[in-house]
């Protein structure tokens with residue numbers, strides 16, 4: 001027996017592992033590379049042999065300052081930007097930026113331009129209206145945000161133009177960044193570091209880390225200082241970008257853990273060949289899954305083909321009554337987190353940088369099996 005028994009045991013173990021392996025399609029907080037989990041859990045016990053845990057050291061210690069510096073320089077490298085931009089790590093999520101932006105940049109009686117492409121841009125618009133006038137240059141709200149409007153004019157008198165580059169909930173994405181006659185601001189929470197783009201077109205980019213950059217608790221803000229100092233109102237210290245620029249993101253205690261894990265994730269991305277390399281893989285993953293959605297007789301996509309997101313892939317069941325059944329079937333087969341957002345329904349698979357091609361293959365397999373059983 002010996003050997004044969006051994007082999008069948010190994011085969012059994014491998015099959016069992018593959019069967020039980022879970023793939024994380026949650027939209028955020030979301031998947032991160034396994035290597036990052038390993039390194040960060042080690043650092044929680046002890047950071048780089050310093051005898052202390054990462055989460056107990058001062059944010060002003062040399063060790064943490066080095067981490068912060070490396071994080072900043074990785075952001076610049078991965079975005080392809082230089083010292084004309086400030087890199088900040090703030091708290092309050094991307095949602096806090098919805099209010100900090102107009103607080104700092106939009107004076108009373110002045111106008112800001114917004115492109116309305118989903119729930120997140122709607123929320124950004126709501127906050128801006130508290131500070132000045134909002135010109136919604138175009139909106140796809142009447143079509144349930146199923147496409148990206150392309151014909152619009154940005155008034156040259158606007159203080160800035162705000163876009164959401166990827167609509168996490170509806171699964172649409174700006175394939176081409178617009179040309180703006182005024183400073184352009186991008187909410188890139190769910191597609192930062194996922195594809196190449198010309199960052200110099202933007203005066204400001206921001207992103208909650210928990211989609212494609214790290215864990216929740218920190219928000220990346222990249223901005224040109226030339227944007228600031230133009231409104232007359234008083235700005236509370238913590239909400240003033242200048243405070244955080246002057247203090248190098250250390251005015252108050254930053255989220256040290258989230259910054260560290262984000263830094264490790266950026267290091268990981270760099271080691272994989274950076275944004276250009278991951279873009280190719282992201283493209284391949286998304287095309288594969290969309291091809292299955294279009295082929296499968298039980299499902300259909302909801303977003304205009306030319307505006308489909310490569311990060312958050314959305315679709316619905318042609319027969320709404322099979323929605324629950326597929327959600328359960330996918331979960332039972334190791335595909336976790338594919339239920340669509342409560343305001344959009346249907347399904348959503350988030351294919352962030354850390355999702356391996358195998359995860360997409362698995363989901364496709366599960367969709368095909370479901371079709372065989374229910375088609």
Ligand SMILES: *Cc1c(COP(=O)(O)O)cnc(C)c1O
Nearest residue numbers: 093094095120168187189190208
């Ligand atoms: C998740 C998300 C937000 C909100 O982020 P928080 O960090 O939870 O405030 C804003 N914009 C986009 C595009 C998002 O995906």
